[in-house]
Amino acid sequence: MWLPCGCTSKYVASSFARRTLASYLHVSGRSRCNVAAFMPEAAGLEGVSGRAALRELSVSNSESFWAAVARHRLCWSTPFHTVQDCDLSRGKIKWFEGGKLNVSVNCLDRHVHTCPERVALIWERDERGWCCTDELLEMTCRLGNLLRRHGVKRGDCVTIYMPTCPLAVASMLACARIGAAHNVVFAGFSADALAERIRDAQSSTVITVNQGVRGGKVTELKKTVDTAMQSCPTVKQVFVAMRTDNPVTMTARDIAMEEVREQKEMLKEDVVCEPAVMNSEDVLFLLYTSGSTGKPKGLVHTQAGYLLYAALTHRYVFSYHDGDVFGCVADIGWITGHSYVVYGPLANGATTVLFESTPIYPDPGRYWDMVERLKINQFYGAPTAIRLLLKYGDQWVNKYDRSTLKTLGSVGEPINTEAWEWYHRVVGDGRCPVVDTWWQTETGGICIAPRPSDPDAEIVPGMAMRPFFGINPVLMDTEVIVFGFLQGEVLTSNNTSGALCMAQPWPGMARTIHNNHQRFIDTYFQPYPGYFFTGDGAYRSEEGYYQITGRLDDVINVSGHRIGTAEIEDVVNQCPAVAESAVVGYTHSIKGQGVYAFVVLKKGIDVQEADLSRQLNGMVSEKIAKYASPDFIQFAKRLPKTRSGKIMRRVLRKVVESDLEGLGDLSTLDDPAAVQEIIQGHEKLLSKNRS
Ligand code: WTA
Numbered sequence: 001m002w003l004p005c006g007c008t009s010k011y012v013a014s015s016f017a018r019r020t021l022a023s024y025l026h027v028s029g030r031s032r033c034n035v036a037a038f039m040p041e042a043a044g045l046e047g048v049s050g051r052a053a054l055r056e057l058s059v060s061n062s063e064s065f066w067a068a069v070a071r072h073r074l075c076w077s078t079p080f081h082t083v084q085d086c087d088l089s090r091g092k093i094k095w096f097e098g099g100k101l102n103v104s105v106n107c108l109d110r111h112v113h114t115c116p117e118r119v120a121l122i123w124e125r126d127e128r129g130w131c132c133t134d135e136l137l138e139m140t141c142r143l144g145n146l147l148r149r150h151g152v153k154r155g156d157c158v159t160i161y162m163p164t165c166p167l168a169v170a171s172m173l174a175c176a177r178i179g180a181a182h183n184v185v186f187a188g189f190s191a192d193a194l195a196e197r198i199r200d201a202q203s204s205t206v207i208t209v210n211q212g213v214r215g216g217k218v219t220e221l222k223k224t225v226d227t228a229m230q231s232c233p234t235v236k237q238v239f240v241a242m243r244t245d246n247p248v249t250m251t252a253r254d255i256a257m258e259e260v261r262e263q264k265e266m267l268k269e270d271v272v273c274e275p276a277v278m279n280s281e282d283v284l285f286l287l288y289t290s291g292s293t294g295k296p297k298g299l300v301h302t303q304a305g306y307l308l309y310a311a312l313t314h315r316y317v318f319s320y321h322d323g324d325v326f327g328c329v330a331d332i333g334w335i336t337g338h339s340y341v342v343y344g345p346l347a348n349g350a351t352t353v354l355f356e357s358t359p360i361y362p363d364p365g366r367y368w369d370m371v372e373r374l375k376i377n378q379f380y381g382a383p384t385a386i387r388l389l390l391k392y393g394d395q396w397v398n399k400y401d402r403s404t405l406k407t408l409g410s411v412g413e414p415i416n417t418e419a420w421e422w423y424h425r426v427v428g429d430g431r432c433p434v435v436d437t438w439w440q441t442e443t444g445g446i447c448i449a450p451r452p453s454d455p456d457a458e459i460v461p462g463m464a465m466r467p468f469f470g471i472n473p474v475l476m477d478t479e480v481i482v483f484g485f486l487q488g489e490v491l492t493s494n495n496t497s498g499a500l501c502m503a504q505p506w507p508g509m510a511r512t513i514h515n516n517h518q519r520f521i522d523t524y525f526q527p528y529p530g531y532f533f534t535g536d537g538a539y540r541s542e543e544g545y546y547q548i549t550g551r552l553d554d555v556i557n558v559s560g561h562r563i564g565t566a567e568i569e570d571v572v573n574q575c576p577a578v579a580e581s582a583v584v585g586y587t588h589s590i591k592g593q594g595v596y597a598f599v600v601l602k603k604g605i606d607v608q609e610a611d612l613s614r615q616l617n618g619m620v621s622e623k624i625a626k627y628a629s630p631d632f633i634q635f636a637k638r639l640p641k642t643r644s645g646k647i648m649r650r651v652l653r654k655v656v657e658s659d660l661e662g663l664g665d666l667s668t669l670d671d672p673a674a675v676q677e678i679i680q681g682h683e684k685l686l687s688k689n690r691s
Pocket residue numbers: 289334335336410411412413414415436437438439440441442464534535536548550551557560561562
């Protein structure tokens with residue numbers, strides 16, 4: 001059982017904690033006890049007789065639900081006075097106002113006091129068998145003091161460009177400790193992409209490492225930061241930790257951070273760092289993600305609501321119990337790493353695994369070897385990796401003891417039935433529930449997943465199925481377009497498909513787009529006034545279960561990494577030979593989706609297509625990241641357009657999927673012959689590729 005009184009008395013209003021505990025102790029009656037055993041924080045709620053009723057109440061009386069859960073699961077230094085103040089039509093979202101807390105205290109101090117022997121982090125380094133644990137609280141405090149001494153203040157934004165390692169987690173928590181926001185940039189992003197995010201976030205401090213190591217390959221992260229710095233004049237300081245022993249050139253701006261070398265900056269610091277007392281709605285972090293325009297959006301998450309939602313979903317979707325070892329193999333550069341490597345598990349006092357390597361390094365048994373060695377109880381990964389491993393065969397799984405596994409999770413993209421079945425049957429020996437979890441950077445945590453539900457409730461392969469507590473999904477008609485925007489009615493029947501929207505706010509949702517609240521409103525709240533629009537389509541089955549059908553906008557998902565087609569087009573169009581381009585996604589057997597670019601050259605350009613393809617691929621890797629680089633580049637004389645000059649992406653998507661039957665109505669095209677040329681070009685490219 002989880003009790004709320006593990007916090008240091010100095011920091012926590014103890015009477016507050018006792019009050020919540022008392023409400024638990026006074027619960028009586030059989031059905032109440034069931035709910036209390038399942039979710040102690042909900043035990044005091046009136047008239048809840050079982051899980052179904054609890055789920056019902058979390059939506060119909062969401063204030064009572066979230067208030068009870070927030071009081072119980074988080075440690076507050078001052079209790080909140082208002083549970084929520086939200087107006088979806090205006091994109092206004094506020095939770096737990098009046099409440100004060102510190103996220104790092106919630107993730108570290110209180111658990112250090114209740115379970116001092118429990119390990120917080122296990123770092124599974126790229127080098128197999130080299131895992132290690134660290135004193136996370138101590139590291140966080142030293143780092144917090146170091147940042148403070150170098151002038152980082154409450155409200156500042158620190159950019160973290162690091163691989164998945166303990167110091168990266170400590171950097172995130174150190175920011176939280178001193179009240180600074182963090183902006184983690186995935187270490188696979190290029191210098192340009194990093195610079196754009198640093199500038200947009202107005203960061204003056206960056207934390208990085210000398211070099212990264214992944215899949216046995218060394219990446220020059222510090223050098224990438226140096227390049228980015230050329231276009232980031234506001235950055236005053238770059239802290240550099242040592243992941244490898246190779247020295248890197250240091251400039252006047254750089255500060256050597258770790259104890260490894262002679263400048264022992266971190267060791268100079270005290271191991272006690274006074275936590276900043278933060279308001280519930282102060283910014284915790286920015287995380288950039290792709291949208292349908294060329295410019296990534298810095299989504300903003302705040303303190304209490306985000307932490308509570310990450311913690312609650314971690315506890316109940318994965319059925320995490322005290323003492324479990326939680327293995328989420330996502331990189332900390334993505335939201336999954338934030339919510340289910342760092343904040344959710346740590347807020348629950350879990351032992352969380354940091355995975356630095358790849359699923360096939362040094363061989364395709366890597367995940368399961370790690371499961372055996374670290375005795376992982378919940379494993380959370382991406383369908384793209386499962387599809388890849390499936391191809392290598394069962395022997396790589398069967399070699400290892402996976403008896404500790406209790407729940408398997410999938411995230412980031414749809415999981416096809418074959419991959420789901422293999423995950424369930426081979427990896428989980430047919431005995432572990434597989435939870436296909438649907439959510440987004442914007443939602444902060446899992447919104448739709450098969451669990452929690454009754455232990456024997458059915459799980460349908462490849463379906464996210466059931467909304468989480470407090471989540472009220474609706475499907476909207478996508479057919480009606482008014483002034484160029486989707487508009488529609490709520491679809492109430494089952495066995496139907498539509499645009500997936502949320503009819504109610506929940507504490508984990510993003511609060512705004514950094515420096516651009518209007519874009520936040522336009523993207524998420526304007527398409528269906530009064531609702532949060534996810535950008536995804538979904539099908540609701542006869543039984544009322546949800547299945548995600550894919551993006552409705554120009555965002556594609558490559559190996560679970562989101563990328564806007566407009567971002568890639570912007571780069572391709574920078575090539576002097578290119579007149580225009582259109583990028584679409586296509587079904588890829590491992591990556592889920594691949595990148596397919598149509599390119600029209602300027603008149604009179606005479607180049608070898610193969611050379612230009614190489615050049616364009618290089619540009620995309622350099623300006624964005626390797627994963628965004630096109631798998632196919634088709635050169636065309638022209639693109640199919642409407643009479644008003646808009647590229648018909650719908651048609652291009654059908655062509656690359658070889659779904660010529662589905663081309664639909666071409667009568668609005670300016671010149672239907674353009675489609676025939678595109679089809680022929682596509683066939684030529686495919687046959688060239690086959691040979
Ligand atoms: C897609 C990742 C199908 C979806 C947590 C969403 C999924 C986008 C699933 C968010 C799933 C995520 N089934 N599609 N279980 N999970 N997606 O922001 O299109 O990187 O909108 O967050 O990934 O990607 P993001």
